[in-house]
Amino acid sequence: xxxxxxxxxxxxxxxxxKALVAEMTTLLTRxxxxxxxxxxxxxATLLPLFTQAEKLALGGQNLSQFQAGAYxxxxxxxxxxxxxxxxVLVGHSERRTLFxxxxxxxxxxxxxxxxxxxxPVFCVGENLQQRQQEKTTEVLAKQLAAVYASHPELLxxxxxxxxxxxxxxxxxxxxPEQAQQAHAAIRQQLAxxxxxxxxxxxxxxxxxxxxxxxxxxxxxxxxxxGLVGGASLKPAEFLEICLRAKD
Ligand code: 13P
Numbered sequence: 001x002x003x004x005x006x007x008x009x010x011x012x013x014x015x016x017x018k019a020l021v022a023e024m025t026t027l028l029t030r031x032x033x034x035x036x037x038x039x040x041x042x043x044a045t046l047l048p049l050f051t052q053a054e055k056l057a058l059g060g061q062n063l064s065q066f067q068a069g070a071y072x073x074x075x076x077x078x079x080x081x082x083x084x085x086x087x088v089l090v091g092h093s094e095r096r097t098l099f100x101x102x103x104x105x106x107x108x109x110x111x112x113x114x115x116x117x118x119x120p121v122f123c124v125g126e127n128l129q130q131r132q133q134e135k136t137t138e139v140l141a142k143q144l145a146a147v148y149a150s151h152p153e154l155l156x157x158x159x160x161x162x163x164x165x166x167x168x169x170x171x172x173x174x175x176p177e178q179a180q181q182a183h184a185a186i187r188q189q190l191a192x193x194x195x196x197x198x199x200x201x202x203x204x205x206x207x208x209x210x211x212x213x214x215x216x217x218x219x220x221x222x223x224x225x226g227l228v229g230g231a232s233l234k235p236a237e238f239l240e241i242c243l244r245a246k247d
Contacts, residue, residue, distance in 0.1 A: 010232030167207025
């Protein structure tokens, strides 16, 4: 069996503050996080404030598909890296739906991340209608194919996040069985492109993860950690969630 180090990631979205950076850093740096990787993705302007956080990895929530140039308001992979990031979220459902990010654009973003040395956390997930129509596996396969079918070499450099849209911010997480089923389907799909990388790639679950449900989710065979939204803004609860990945 492939051993995969659990990864628990916080996605603060457009929330947080200097005070939260300080509070989170104090709590997490005192905790025993051995054996797990913890990643914080705050708004990019807060990244340089994590000065005491050697044990923690930092990430952006989005990046430009361009390397540099006249793209007012955009942030390149290199700028994120200089601000302290080693990871970046790509294709979060809020980017896909609210900012119309499509498959072609997301491939370019994953390529930018990897070529700069950032690890993309590539997010996939079906919406409620697609689940009800039993199209989950098909939707996930299409989203994954958009990046990894033509560029299988990117898989070994990636993390995948399964975030069912209906579970994001709703308080209604997928059940461990539902999530495991989707994660197994994702791994199986990715194995078509690179079987070795597919067995090693970390697949995170996201969508209403909290301290109460994290343990059961993380104990599933193909769930290698979580991507946590709302609960990651509460330092004590986020730490609890991180510790569940150690159990
Ligand atoms: P919630 O944990 O608030 O449901 O958000 C999940 C998410 O979108 C993380 O990227």
